[in-house]
Each structure stands twice: as C-alpha cells, then as structure tokens.
Amino acid sequence: MPTPRSSRKKRKEVFALGAEAVAEGALLAGCSFYAGYPITPSSEIMETMASRLPRIRDGVFLQMEDEIASLGAVIGASLAGRKAMTATSGPGFSLMQEHIGYACMAETPLVVVNVMRGGPSTGLPTSPAQGDVQQARWGTHGDHSIIVLSASDTQECLHMTVTAFNMAEKYRTPVILLLDEVTAHTREKITLPLPGEFEVFNRVVPTMPPEWYKPFEETVRGVPPMPPIGSGYRFHVTGLTHDVNGFPTQRPDETVDLNHRLFRKIDQFFHDIQVVEEYQTRDAEVGVVAYGSVARSARYAVDQARARGIKAGLLKLGTLFPFPKAAALRLLSSCRAVIVPEMNMGQMSREVKRVNGGRSSVRTLNRVDGQIITPSEILKALTQV
Amino acid sequence: MSDVTQLIHQYLRHNKKFPHVFCPGCGHGIALGSLIRAVHGLSLSKDEVVVVAGIGCSGRIAVYVDFNTVHTTHGRALTFATGIKMASPKLKVICIMGDGDALAIGGNHLIHAARRNIGIAALVLNNNIYGMTGGQTSPTTPGGARTATSPYGALEKPFDLVDLARAAGANYVARGTVFQAHLLDRLISSAIERPGFNLVEVLTPCHTQYGRKNKFKNPVDMYQALKHAAVPREAWEHFSEAERKERIPVGVFVERDEPGLEERYRVMQAALLARPKAREALPEPNGHDPASTKAKLEGVES
Amino acid sequence: MKRFTALERFEIRLSGLGGQGVITLGKVLGGALALGHGFHVTQTQSYGPEARGGASRTDLVVSTVPISYPKAESVDLLVALSQEACNTYYRNMKPRGILVIESDLVRQPPSNFYLGLPFTRLARDKIGVPQAMNSVVLGALTWLLPFARQAVMKKALAASLPAKVLDKNLKAFSLGYSQAKKHFGPPPALWDGNGDETEEPGD
Numbered sequence: 071m072p073t074p075r076s077s078r079k080k081r082k083e084v085f086a087l088g089a090e091a092v093a094e095g096a097l098l099a100g101c102s103f104y105a106g107y108p109i110t111p112s113s114e115i116m117e118t119m120a121s122r123l124p125r126i127r128d129g130v131f132l133q134m135e136d137e138i139a140s141l142g143a144v145i146g147a148s149l150a151g152r153k154a155m156t157a158t159s160g161p162g163f164s165l166m167q168e169h170i171g172y173a174c175m176a177e178t179p180l181v182v183v184n185v186m187r188g189g190p191s192t193g194l195p196t197s198p199a200q201g202d203v204q205q206a207r208w209g210t211h212g213d214h215s216i217i218v219l220s221a222s223d224t225q226e227c228l229h230m231t232v233t234a235f236n237m238a239e240k241y242r243t244p245v246i247l248l249l250d251e252v253t254a255h256t257r258e259k260i261t262l263p264l265p266g267e268f269e270v271f272n273r274v275v276p277t278m279p280p281e282w283y284k285p286f287e288e289t290v291r292g293v294p295p296m297p298p299i300g301s302g303y304r305f306h307v308t309g310l311t312h313d314v315n316g317f318p319t320q321r322p323d324e325t326v327d328l329n330h331r332l333f334r335k336i337d338q339f340f341h342d343i344q345v346v347e348e349y350q351t352r353d354a355e356v357g358v359v360a361y362g363s364v365a366r367s368a369r370y371a372v373d374q375a376r377a378r379g380i381k382a383g384l385l386k387l388g389t390l391f392p393f394p395k396a397a398a399l400r401l402l403s404s405c406r407a408v409i410v411p412e413m414n415m416g417q418m419s420r421e422v423k424r425v426n427g428g429r430s431s432v433r434t435l436n437r438v439d440g441q442i443i444t445p446s447e448i449l450k451a452l453t454q455v
Numbered sequence: 456m457s458d459v460t461q462l463i464h465q466y467l468r469h470n471k472k473f474p475h476v477f478c479p480g481c482g483h484g485i486a487l488g489s490l491i492r493a494v495h496g497l498s499l500s501k502d503e504v505v506v507v508a509g510i511g512c513s514g515r516i517a518v519y520v521d522f523n524t525v526h527t528t529h530g531r532a533l534t535f536a537t538g539i540k541m542a543s544p545k546l547k548v549i550c551i552m553g554d555g556d557a558l559a560i561g562g563n564h565l566i567h568a569a570r571r572n573i574g575i576a577a578l579v580l581n582n583n584i585y586g587m588t589g590g591q592t593s594p595t596t597p598g599g600a601r602t603a604t605s606p607y608g609a610l611e612k613p614f615d616l617v618d619l620a621r622a623a624g625a626n627y628v629a630r631g632t633v634f635q636a637h638l639l640d641r642l643i644s645s646a647i648e649r650p651g652f653n654l655v656e657v658l659t660p661c662h663t664q665y666g667r668k669n670k671f672k673n674p675v676d677m678y679q680a681l682k683h684a685a686v687p688r689e690a691w692e693h694f695s696e697a698e699r700k701e702r703i704p705v706g707v708f709v710e711r712d713e714p715g716l717e718e719r720y721r722v723m724q725a726a727l728l729a730r731p732k733a734r735e736a737l738p739e740p741n742g743h744d745p746a747s748t749k750a751k752l753e754g755v756e757s
Numbered sequence: 758m759k760r761f762t763a764l765e766r767f768e769i770r771l772s773g774l775g776g777q778g779v780i781t782l783g784k785v786l787g788g789a790l791a792l793g794h795g796f797h798v799t800q801t802q803s804y805g806p807e808a809r810g811g812a813s814r815t816d817l818v819v820s821t822v823p824i825s826y827p828k829a830e831s832v833d834l835l836v837a838l839s840q841e842a843c844n845t846y847y848r849n850m851k852p853r854g855i856l857v858i859e860s861d862l863v864r865q866p867p868s869n870f871y872l873g874l875p876f877t878r879l880a881r882d883k884i885g886v887p888q889a890m891n892s893v894v895l896g897a898l899t900w901l902l903p904f905a906r907q908a909v910m911k912k913a914l915a916a917s918l919p920a921k922v923l924d925k926n927l928k929a930f931s932l933g934y935s936q937a938k939k940h941f942g943p944p945p946a947l948w949d950g951n952g953d954e955t956e957e958p959g960d
Contacts, residue, residue, distance in 0.1 A: 083791075083792055084792070085784075085787060085788035085791045085792055085798070085800075103538070103541070103542055105537075105538060124720075124723060124724050124727050125724075125727050125728070127724075127728060129724075130541045130542060130720070132537070132538075132541055134534065134537075134567075135563055135564065135567040136563065138531060138534065139531070139534040139537075139563075139564055139567070140534075141534075142527070142528070142531045142533075142534025142535045142537075142538065142564075143534050143535070143537045143538030143541070144538060145527075145535055145538060146507075146525070146534070146535035146536060146537065146538025146539040146540075146542065147538040147539065147541065147542035148538075149525060149535075149538075149539060150538070150539045150542035150543040150546070151542065151543070152542045154538070154542075168528055169528065169531070172527070172528055196804055223827070252801060252827065252828070255801060255802060256799050256800065256801045256827045257784065257787055257788075257798075257799070257800035257801070258791070258797075258798065258799050258800070258824075258827075259791035259792060259797065259798060298543070299505055299523045299525075299539060299543065299546065300502055300503060300505070300523060300543055300545070300546050301502075302502050304501060304502060304521060304522060304523050304524075305523070305524075306468075306517065306518055306524045306525075306526065307524065307525045307526065308517075308518070308525075308526035309526065309527065309528055310526065315470060317470075317518060318518065318526075363827070366824075366825045366826050366827055367825070367826050369825040369826075370825035370826040373825070442828060444826070444828075444830065445825070445826050445830070446830070
C-alpha cells in the first residue's frame with residue numbers, strides 16, 4: 071500500500087490505457103495479490119500487475135493454469151488477508167462463475183474485472199460489447215446478491231477500481247467491474263490521486279478473543295468481521311450452507327438466517343453502493359441511460375441534442391447492480407422517453423423497463439456488430455422521440 | 456489409549472457435532488488419525504496449519520479438525536491452497552482431496568501445482584470411487600470394476616497417481632495405505648515438513664460404494680486385500696511381471712529438494728526490492744499495446 | 758509561437774501495416790500532446806481481424822475540452838502508410854481533412870490533394886535504420902500540426918526510447934520535420950478556422 075510521503079507532493083499525470091488505470095487503481099486501493107490467466111482484451115491488466123506487484127513489498131503475482139484456478143487462488147489469498155483481484159474476458163468470466171458463487175457464500179472480498187468482448191462463445195475477441203451484464207448479476211448458480219460496477223473512461227477505470235475494492239472489503243462480497251474493450255484500450259491522460267486523497271476501506275477484523283469469535287454471526291451491518299488465516303482465529307470456511315460457526319447445516323432456520331443476511335448486508339446500503347452520474351437531467355424531457363464506453367457517446371449526443379434545442383439528459387450508471395432504481399425513477403418520471411443504448415440486445419434496458427411502471431416510454435438502441443454505438447446514432451434516436 | 460484421547464481433545468473440534476459422515480469400514484478416519492499424529496509429531500501450532508479440502512467424503516475431514524480449515528469447490532482445493540500459500544508462506548498448507556476430486560475435475564490443477572512445486576502437502580485419499588455421490592466411476596477405478604456408472608464393468612484405464620505426480624514435477628511423491636497406519640504417519644509427516652509440492656496417495660477402502668459391488672463381502676475383506684496388495688517399493692522393484700500383478704508398491708517414490716514456488720518468488724522479490732527505486736508510476740517502459748499483445752497471442756510479428 | 762486555446766475534436770488517424778510501429782507512433786504522439794502540450798487526448802486502436810492481414814490503426818482525438826466520444830468520427834488528418842490503409846480509411850475523412858501518405862507504399866492515392874513523403878526510404882537511406890520510419894513520420898506530423906511543438910515532441914520521443922536507438926531516432930525526427938517543412942508548405946493554412954490561436958513567445 072502506498073503511504074503518504076508529503077502532502078505537498080504534486081499529482082502526477084500519465085498517458086495510460088484503461089487497463090493500466092485499473093491496475094493503478096488496484097494498487098492504490100491496497101491490492102497486493104493478483105492471479106490470472108491471459109485473455110484478450112483484458113491481458114494488459116494482468117501484464118501491468120505482473121510488472122508492478124513483484125516490485126512492491128509483499129505483492130504477489132501468479133499466472134494460473136486457467137480462470138477457475140485464478141479465482142480459486144484469489145479467494146485463497148483473500149482468506150489469508152490480502153486484497154486480491156483477477157481480470158478476464160467473456161470465456162474466462164464464464165469459467166469463473168462457480169467461484170464467484172463460492173465467494174458470495176463464503177463472504178470473501180475480491181474484485182473480478184471483466185473486459186467485455188463480443189460473444190457468445192469465443193465471439194469477437196478484439197471487439198467491444200456489453201453482453202455480460204446480466205451474466206455478471208446472475209451468472210453463478212443459486213440466489214445471491216452481488217455488486218456490479220462499470221467505468222466509461224480511463225480516469226474512471228482508476229476510481230471505480232478503488233471503489234470496487236472498497237465495496238468488496240466493506241461488504242465482504244465479490245465485486246465485478248465490467249469494462250468493455252474500448253474502455254480498457256483507450257489511452258488517455260489521467261491524474262493519479264495522492265494517497266490519502268481518496269477513501270481506502272480496509273477489512274474489519276475481529277477484536278474479541280478467538281474463543282468468542284463466531285465467523286458468520288449477524289452484526290449491525292450484516293457483515294461479520296474477518297480475520298486473516300493464521301491470526302489465531304481458527305474457523306471453518308465452506309461453500310455449503312453453514313451456521314454462524316461456519317459448519318455445514320441443513321436446519322431451515324439457520325439456512326434462512328444465512329440467506330437473508332447475505333442479501334440484507336447489501337440491500338440496506340443501496341445509498342452507499344449505487345453510484346450514478348446525472349448529466350443535464352434536471353430539466354430533461356428525453357433521457358438516456360448508459361454505461362461503459364457507450365456513456366461517452368451518450369454524453370456527446372446529449373450535448374449535441376441540447377445545441378439543437380432538445381432537452382436531453384443522461385443517467386450514467388456507475389453501479390449496474392444492485393440496479394440504481396431510485397435514480398432511474400427520477401429520470402423516468404421527468405422524461406417522456408428514455409433511450410437505453412447498449413452493445414447487446416437489451417440487457418440493462420430490461421432493468422429500466424422493470425422499474426418504469428408506465429412512467430415513460432423506454433426505447434432500446436442495440437448494436438451487436440462489434441462496433442461502439444456512435445453519438446450520431448443516439449442523437450438520431452433523441453431527435454425522433 | 457490416553458494418547459489417543461489427548462489427541463482427540465487437542466485436535467478435533469469440540470463445537471462440531473459428531474458423529475462424522477464416514478461409513479463403518481471407511482478408511483478416511485484412519486487417514487485423519489495419521490494427519491493428526493503427523494501434525495502433532497512435528498509440534499506445529501494449530502494456528503499455523505491450514506487444511507484445504509475439496510468436495511467429497513475426503514473433503515469433510517476439514518470440518519472436524521481444529522485448524523484453519525477451508526472446504527472449497529469440487530476439484531479446486533489446490534487453487535485455493537496455492538493462493539493461501541503465496542499470500543502467507545509461513546503457513547503450513549495441507550490439501551486433502553479425493554481421487555475424483557484430484558484426478559478428474561481437478562486433474563489440471565494437480566499437474567500444475569506439481570509443476571510449480573508450490574509448498575503444499577497434498578493428500579489424495581484414493582478409494583477408487585465417487586463415494587459421496589453414490590458410487591460412480593472415478594479415474595482410479597480399476598478396469599472391469601462395477602460401479603453405478605459402469606454397471607457392465609469399467610472400460611477405462613485408471614491413472615497411476617504416483618507416475619502422474621512424478622512426471623508433473625512434484626518434489627516428493629509417496630503412497631501409503633490406511634492398513635499401514637505407522638508408515639502413513641511417516642509419509643504424511645514428511646509431506647508436511649518438506650519444501651515444495653509433496654504428494655501422498657492414500658489407499659483407503661470404500662466398502663459401501665465400491666466393495667459391495669465388487670465381490671468384497673465386508674470391509675474386513677477389503678482391508679485384507681489391501682494388506683495383500685501393498686508391498687514396499689524396494690521389494691516391488693525386484694518382482695517379476697507376474698508377481699507385480701494385483702500388487703501395489705507403497706513407500707517413497709520421489710524425493711527432490713527443490714525450493715517451493717513461494718521461496719523462489721521471495722528470492723526474486725528480494726532482488727527486485729534491493730534495486731534502486733524502480734519507476735513507480737505509469738506508463739511502463741516498453742508499455743503495453745493491445746495490438747502487440749494480440750500479435751504475441753497470434754504469433755504475428757508486430 | 759502559437760498556442761491553441763480552443764481546439765475542439767481534432768481527429769487524427771494513423772494507419773498502416775503491422776510492424777511499421779503505427780501504434781507506438783500513436784502512443785508517443787498522444788502522450789506528447791496530452792502530457793507535454795496539456796491537451797485532452799484519447800488514443801484508441803483497432804486491432805481486430807486486420808492484425809492478421811497486417812493492417813494496424815490507431816485513432817487520436819485531440820481537444821482543449823474533455824473528450825466524450827473517444828473514437829474518430831470524421832478525420833482531420835489521415836496518415837496512411839500503406840495502400841490498403843489509404844483505401845480503407847479515405848472515406849472517413851472530413852471534407853477539409855488532410856491526407857498524408859507514404860509515397861513509396863501508397864502508389865495510387867485516391868485524390869490529388871495529399872501530402873506525401875517516402876518515409877521508409879528516408880529512414881533507410883538517410884538514417885540507415887528503416888525501423889526509424891515512424892520517427893520520421895512523427896517529425897513530419899510535428900511540422901504539420903499547428904498545435905504541436907517541436908521541443909516537446911522530441912522530448913516525448915526521447916522518453917519513449919531505449920538509449921541505444923535514441924540518437925538515430927532523434928535524427929530521423931529532425932529529418933522528418935525538415936523534409937515536411939520543405940515539401941508540405943506552411944501548416945496553419947491547412948486547418949484554417951479550427952481552433953482559436955493566441956500568440957505566445959516561443960518556447
């Protein structure tokens with residue numbers, strides 16, 4: 071972890087890829103463990119970590135045999151007290167789903183970055199897409215709660231990675247950061263924040279004597295404290311449904327307690343988890359809901375529409391799940407039409423339609439040809455509603 | 456007897472409801488006993504021992520022992536263990552897997568853990584069958600054996616785990632049986648104590664799912680067969696082909712002394728940190744180009 | 758020296774063959790414009806199926822205001838270092854856009870309005886290192902772009918190179934700059950009206 075050397079130190083500007091900004095953000099957040107498997111278009115994150123982590127005290131970088139092993143090692147490292155992450159793309163993300171579920175169940179903080187590429191299957195490895203949005207929410211089996219974030223430019227890649235780590239540690243949950251090929255591969259000038267300039271949340275560890283510690287006990291936040299393995303708090307971690315001691319159970323009362331707590335620990339902090347940016351929405355009559363690189367096109371389109379006298383506004387989603395319902399309702403209530411441009415056949419528009427309840431006319435704008443949605447396409451849609 | 460009682464009190468969890476899940480006649484409890492005696496014999500503190508287990512009957516051992524325990528996903532125990540060991544090299548990481556766990560769904564992780572020579576003691580409890588799921592064929596089920604998924608006899612050739620681990624580069628490879636508990640104690644003790652990836656195959660009978668379908672009248676039959684089959688490696692090497700039939704060599708097969716991955720990593724890191732302050736911020740010298748990465752992946756000169 | 762105080766979405770596309778160093782050129786040019794000159798710059802690259810066929814492309818958007826859409830939509834400056842790249846991307850140019858070609862490799866320009874230099878030949882014959890071709894291009898572009906400053910570009914180029922090839926590449930840069938000055942004519946006339954300029958003392 072970086073330590074502040076001088077408060078007068080000047081912020082550094084660098085010309086970096088989105089992928090490099092993710093790595094930078096991870097290191098600023100205190101990430102000291104990366105395990106991964108190369109896959110286009112996410113490999114630059116892995117390569118940057120391979121170069122940086124061994125040069126940091128206690129930094130560990132591992133290339134594993136596949137994505138399943140990568141996330142397994144990340145979970146292991148997190149249990150051992152590390153802030154840990156991996157990055158992948160479509161096919162690798164599919165392979166990781168079982169362990170994402172394990173991390174939900176065993177409440178293991180970690181960050182998975184998925185740089186989305188064209189799918190299904192091997193698809194278009196070098197082209198952007200946003201086809202993994204619902205998979206990020208529902209990819210692993212079983213009912214579960216999870217946090218899914220996104221970023222649309224290089225600076226945001228850095229900040230959202232820090233946010234992802236903070237949320238993972240705060241809520242003891244896997245956090246998925248969804249990028250797309252354009253976001254990860256856009257080189258831009260970014261400003262590196264100084265240590266201390268941003269919040270870094272560190273895991274809450276138990277302070278009671280080990281014999282009092284119940285590893286999966288209800289707490290005020292719903293998040294039990296988590297000691298690193300080897301610190302004297304010996305307990306059992308399992309993917310089986312477990313009681314407050316971590317031991318497997320089939321008792322209905324203990325089962326429901328666990329499942330409810332796993333949802334509640336996230337549900338009761340929507341105000342903290344749901345990150346959105348509202349741009350020109352105050353007086354908007356037509357709205358756009360967008361995320362990832364498409365949000366950049368949308369912002370440009372909103373500016374152009376405003377220049378033509380159309381009162382357009384943009385709701386940019388930083389958090390995709392839990393879906394920012396309150397912010398979406400604000401836009402839906404004031405706009406006669408809301409356009410949801412996505413590089414998929416309509417995944418986030420499902421959420422917008424779900425919460426709409428007849429308030430507005432929700433229009434989809436989809437593209438699945440491996441090309442980014444351009445501002446002119448969104449502008450055209452804005453002028454036609 | 457008091458020794459056993461003392462070990463039970465010291466190493467089994469008090470707050471976990473027994474009895475355990477193992478069937479009468481199962482060898483897993485003996486393997487568990489060997490594990491505890493080995494840890495005790497090495498005077499390790501319970502806090503420094505991590506037991507990482509996979510899915511299956513063998514995986515349930517983790518819940519009974521009073522160490523740091525992680526019950527992982529099917530076949531992936533070694534990946535969790537690798538993460539734990541690299542994150543915290545001072546811990547003694549013991550990985551318990553079954554034959555289906557380690558060799559079918561987790562086969563890839565097994566060979567790569569051996570190749571990396573990561574500092575883990577891997578115990579593969581081989582009962583030739585998927586016990587917990589109801590007696591299906593595993594990669595170590597002998598040819599011709601009847602199982603729930605080979606009702607007309609298994610057609611496939613079983614893996615020889617010792618050969619596999621040796622070829623993959625494990626530091627230490629041994630095979631023991633639950634019939635020879637003292638030998639097993641020693642093998643497991645060495646596996647925990649030595650550096651690098653150390654594997655012990657433990658032959659352990661499953662009468663419930665394997666024996667009953669394959670003409671073993673009762674568990675005692677299976678232990679007698681095991682007693683007959685197991686011969687010391689040194690003796691086995693002088694056997695003729697005919698004598699080797701139906702026999703299984705036990706003992707130590709590989710003893711290398713190469714440093715584990717975590718130790719090699721530590722040395723590399725220490726050298727890097729000793730260098731004059733490396734450039735901290737982006738961009739990297741000779742930074743990353745998606746196109747050049749792609750070209751590398753495609754084998755195209757860029 | 759003129760400094761641009763308002764430049765909105767100046768789009769540059771560098772295109773050519775894999776191996777010509779197009780992406781590296783984009784990285785150095787983009788880095789210099791972003792960090793050295795203080796512009797907002799996005800650099801994206803396309804390396805899909807073209808990478809196999811040997812095509813390579815990178816887009817730069819340069820602006821004094823934050824850039825929303827990061828890809829080039831209508832190109833102000835197209836640099837084509839191969840015939841195929843020229844054919845593929847010519848149609849993406851703005852009506853008043855400028856085409857710069859490698860005149861040995863683009864044998865059939867799509868229009869008579871273009872600026873051409875034999876960059877590869879210059880690098881090979883005058884510098885002795887054909888790989889320094891992209892430094893020659895960078896020099897020429899530095900002359901051509903009214904908002905680019907020679908000293909800053911040179912510094913950025915130097916920072917991106919290992920010591921043993923530094924000299925040759927700096928020479929190649931100067932060669933490109935002087936050749937462009939000689940053959941391309943004065944730059945500001947090319948993009949009249951794009952951006953406001955203020956007079957500043959030279960740097």
